[in-house]
Structure formats: C-alpha cells, structure tokens
Amino acid sequence: MSDHCQNCGACCAHYRVSFYWGESDAAQGGSVPARLTIPIHSIYVAMRGTDHHPSRCVALTGKIGEAVSCSIYEQRSSTCKEVMAGDEQCNKARQAYNLSPIIDQPKETAEVFC
Numbered sequence: 001m002s003d004h005c006q007n008c009g010a011c012c013a014h015y016r017v018s019f020y021w022g023e024s025d026a027a028q029g030g031s032v033p034a035r036l037t038i039p040i041h042s043i044y045v046a047m048r049g050t051d052h053h054p055s056r057c058v059a060l061t062g063k064i065g066e067a068v069s070c071s072i073y074e075q076r077s078s079t080c081k082e083v084m085a086g087d088e089q090c091n092k093a094r095q096a097y098n099l100s101p102i103i104d105q106p107k108e109t110a111e112v113f114c
C-alpha cells in the first residue's frame, strides 16, 4: 500500500465498487466477504456502503484524507485492485475530497489500494 493511499481512502468513498458475485466468498474460490456486499444485478454485487451517496465502503476504516486502511485488504475485489495511485480515477476521487492530485508516481510502480 502506498503512502498516498494510507493517507487518503478517497476512492473507497466516492465510487460504487461493484464486481462479479463470484469474487465473493459465496462462491467457491471467492475472497470478498459476502456479508459486506449487496446484490445490484443478477450477477453483480457491490461493497456495502458504496451503492448510495454519500458513499463509503464498509470495509474502509479511519478518516479520509488523514489515515485509513482496508479491513479486507487481502480479500478485496479486482475492482478495488484496478485503481492505482495517480491514475485518473484516483485523482478524480481525491479532487472530490479536496486532496491534491498525485503526479509524482508513475502508474506502473504505484501500489494498489482500491
């Protein structure tokens, strides 16, 4: 987890975090705790807390923009892993929380938080 992410958490409280239900532990081989998800479509679920506004994933702990962590980091979904510190989604979420954009970290070396 990058230093940026540990002091941020914006993307975990800005987007609807949805993914194929098979990534939840309701399916064999899934990892995301199903109790932390809600169905949004016949084959998709979302992290609880991210399906409405204001949004905040139930797995996010701490204070956005100060110190945060993901309580299911090792079990998080592919959607969470796709956002990288410094990419477009990241900086859009940061902007929503009046956090400065990340421009000093090449995407390919950024560590993924969510």
Ligand code: SF4
Pocket: 004, 005, 006, 008, 009, 010, 011, 012, 083, 084, 085, 086, 089, 090, 091, 093, 094, 102, 113, 114
């Ligand atoms: S990926 Fe970007 S928006 Fe998400 S926690 Fe990290 S720094 Fe914040």
Ligand code: SF4
Pocket: 011, 012, 017, 047, 057, 058, 059, 060, 061, 069, 070, 071, 072, 073, 076, 077, 080, 113, 114
């Ligand atoms: S990385 Fe963790 S806290 Fe962030 S959206 Fe995914 S599950 Fe929620």
